[in-house]
Amino acid sequence: MRRAFLTALAEVAARDPRVVLLTGDLGYMALEPFRDRFPDRFFNAGVAEQNMVGVATGLAEAGFIPFAYSIATFASLRPFEFVRNGPVLHRLPVRVVGMGMGFEYGPQGPTHHACEDVGVMRTLPGLTVVVPADHAQAAAALHATWNLDRPVYYSLGKDDRTTLPGLNGRFGVGALQVLRPADGGVGVIAMGSVAAEAAAAADTLAGEGRPVGLAVVSTFNPAPVDELAQFLGRCAAAVTVEAHVVAGGLGAQVAEVIAERGLGCPLRIQAIRRSPDGRSGSQAALWRKHGLDRDSVAAAARELATARS
């Protein structure tokens, strides 16, 4: 997603001189092409994310469209109050770009695991949150949102190889991407790059002859509330999959829809439920540890289906 997103960013920067890129001294070996092509619109703010977001706010007040880039935890959690009182309170088109969604920086350890960014940022109704599921959708998301008149937070991954089959780069602000209708079976709903595991689980279940649906949520504020309600209306039960804590994440959003619409759809939230134990490992290992890998998702869906029958 990183290369796809930055390529798209360079494309819009070439068209629009308002686009500026700031980094909190991260993105080495990734941001250089933008820096070299647009040296007057690239600023390394140093390891100082609060000031970076403040500077972006000042730039946006003067008419620029600044993108402020860092690792997702440092881009979202450290300067959260600066985002809240800066671009959100001022209603300015600052874009905060968080790299390394979920457990992507697995071996780096818990300081680098972006497990709360979506939930935290989603608490700000004036901030659109974008969470692509693969690189093609990341590029499409940038093209669809770079010029929004409100602030945006992007939770991105570095992975530019994995493609979510059937998504084909579709993206819409507040849109649900349905890859497989539920048809009365278990609906699997995923967010972010771990959607690839959800898709694999859906394939497995379908191979077992079970009716299964698959959908991807890529935006909050607005979230695809109506489309989710429609999708859930055709599910016997639903499983949400996210490399994110339960609070404020995808499962929480789906639970809000089920409760507020009175849908009576049983829900299993496959998400992070434990505080970090200090150990790290690969993204794949951490997905397994937290029940987010394809086997765990498939098992959860089978359990739900069995409980319903």
Place this chain on the structure above:
Amino acid sequence: MVALNPTQIRRIVLEQSKRANVGHIGSALCIADILAVLYGEILQIPAPGAPDRDRFVLSKGHAALALYATLALRGFIDRSELDSYCGDDTKLGVHPKTVLPGVDFCSGSLGQGLPMAVGAALAARMQASQRRVFCLVSDAECNEGAIWEAAMFAAHHKLANLTVVVDENGLQAFGPTRDVLEQANLAERWAAFGWEVARVDGHDLPALAAALRPRGQHGPRAVVARTVLGKGVSFMEEGRAITQTHVAQNPVNWHYLPMSDAEYAQAMAELDRQG
């Protein structure tokens, strides 16, 4: 440019604080001279919202009433709007918000104004505009790490269109700044971060104007202004309450206290003698 009388700013501060029965009076009185010079002699603002106007960020947002008074005296807001200060659904909260014409940036959370001012200064340079950016921070606000992040960035990028006024009244919420977090040599700290530094008496109008006027500066400039909390009202400067007898003398009293009727009367009488 219309010369502004700081006593008129102070009078409005007292009137509205009394009407709304709120505190933060000392902080607002403290910066009246700085605002009178900025808005009377320095800031080039053809109209609020004009794209190439100079920008002002009141990073110490709790002194916003003095800014509202200044905006009213400059005619940027209607005098009658001041009467909504602290009211329901008001644009004039205790801390300033851009919903009010003339307020360039929201503030209220200390340490956040300067980073935005730095961005505003960078934007002016990128747009090849001659506009200048001013930011008023308090000395206690310099406890915030983000102030120094912003100071580093501004110095590194040699933002010569940026001027910070440090309101050095030596007090913060729990008492003298030296007792809370020692910040001796505050001016030297700004200098050490690569800023041009001037020290002035924050109540000396000609000295303030001289320090704030454009000068072929090569980088950002910090004007460390020594001020007195509650300036212009003797008992506030002394940290005394007159009729609120349960309040012991304390230099930070008028950071918080609203005025009794008698205190208001005496304070206004003192201002009347100042013209």
